[in-house]
Amino acid sequence: xxxxxxxxxxxxxxxxxxxxxxxxxxxxxxxxxxxxxxxxxxxxxxxxxxxxxxxxxxxxxxxxxxxxxxxxxxxxxxxxxxxxxxxxxxxxxxxxxxxxxxxxxxxxxxxxxxxxxxxxxxxxxxxxxxxxxxxxxxxxxxxxxxxxxxxxxxxxxxxxxxxxxxxxxxxxxxxxxxxxxxxxxxxxxxxxxxxxxxxxxxxxxxxxxxxxxxxxxxxxxxxxxxxxxxxxxxxxxxxxxxxxxxxxxxxx
Ligand SMILES: NC(=O)c1ccc[n+]([C@@H]2O[C@H](COP(=O)([O-])OP(=O)(O)OC[C@H]3O[C@@H](n4cnc5c(N)ncnc54)[C@H](OP(=O)(O)O)[C@@H]3O)[C@@H](O)[C@H]2O)c1
Numbered sequence: 001x002x003x004x005x006x007x008x009x010x011x012x013x014x015x016x017x018x019x020x021x022x023x024x025x026x027x028x029x030x031x032x033x034x035x036x037x038x039x040x041x042x043x044x045x046x047x048x049x050x051x052x053x054x055x056x057x058x059x060x061x062x063x064x065x066x067x068x069x070x071x072x073x074x075x076x077x078x079x080x081x082x083x084x085x086x087x088x089x090x091x092x093x094x095x096x097x098x099x100x101x102x103x104x105x106x107x108x109x110x111x112x113x114x115x116x117x118x119x120x121x122x123x124x125x126x127x128x129x130x131x132x133x134x135x136x137x138x139x140x141x142x143x144x145x146x147x148x149x150x151x152x153x154x155x156x157x158x159x160x161x162x163x164x165x166x167x168x169x170x171x172x173x174x175x176x177x178x179x180x181x182x183x184x185x186x187x188x189x190x191x192x193x194x195x196x197x198x199x200x201x202x203x204x205x206x207x208x209x210x211x212x213x214x215x216x217x218x219x220x221x222x223x224x225x226x227x228x229x230x231x232x233x234x235x236x237x238x239x240x241x242x243x244x245x246x247x248x249x250x251x252x
Contacts, residue, residue, distance in 0.1 A: 001233045005030030005054065007134075008081045010073075012064060012121060013091025015042035017196030018142060021221035022088055023050075023057060025229050030054035034077055034084070036062035037091065064091055064117030065109065074124040083132040086232065087125035089118040090142040092162075094202040098154035107158050114162035115169070122173055129184055136236045137184040140228055141170050145192045145244065151252050155202070163190075174241075185239040187231040192246035194219040216249035 014035025
């Protein structure tokens with residue numbers, strides 16, 4: 001990881017959960033990390049927590065449903081930090097919204113954040129990497145086991161469809177990078193159940209979410225951050241395509 005010290009990473013969805021764990025690990029490895037989400041206060045707190053670490057946190061308020069927010073963030077990154085070297089598309093959400101009874105606005109929000117926001121960020125990040133000559137740049141997609149198989153649980157079907165899209169986007173972006181003779185790498189990380197705010201936000205029922213996280217020994221956010229650091233730290237000629245991680249106890 002030494003070669004990444006002093007370089008610039010963007011982590012979306014940095015306020016809590018997997019994103020916050022990734023910010024901690026990248027800053028401890030000396031990176032300048034732009035952390036974005038809607039709740040900037042939590043990223044400000046992360047900045048204070050990490051004030052004596054090797055790297056630094058730059059908090060940005062950004063709603064990934066709003067393209068102007070995203071473009072303004074990339075303008076700031078270029079102006080103040082010289083452009084991005086690593087883009088971690090982590091922000092994502094699920095609503096309990098079955099295909100035959102769910103609400104359209106819930107499906108739209110999942111599409112806007114999980115697919116469109118991720119793709120805009122990737123396009124802008126790759127543009128900056130190429131402009132600054134970061135031919136060893138790295139894009140990460142926080143996918144899910146739900147991007148690889150559909151489990152018979154109606155509340156998660158539409159979310160699963162957005163993550164299948166992320167699987168396709170990962171391969172598509174890699175093809176386009178190779179077509180432009182770029183060495184920028186792209187890695188998709190697909191976790192099973194990770195204990196974060198995710199299920200609380202999805203279920204909108206704390207007892208149900210808590211019961212889910214108590215049903216097996218879940219992955220922790222740091223398990224996912226460890227996997228990301230492994231892929232980022234691999235030598236530039238080695239591209240880790242896909243990392244699938246389930247809790248040992250998870251069956252499906
Ligand atoms: N937890 C799991 O079991 C699990 C499993 C597989 C995959 N994943 C994936 O891992 C990623 C991270 O999930 P997590 O478990 O860490 O979830 P989490 O604890 O619910 O955190 C979600 C993050 O996304 C941000 N976010 C949501 N909507 C946003 C928006 N419109 N604009 C900007 N940021 C937004 C949230 O910040 P604000 O609310 O402050 O904006 C928060 O920082 C997601 O892509 C998720 O699909 C999670």
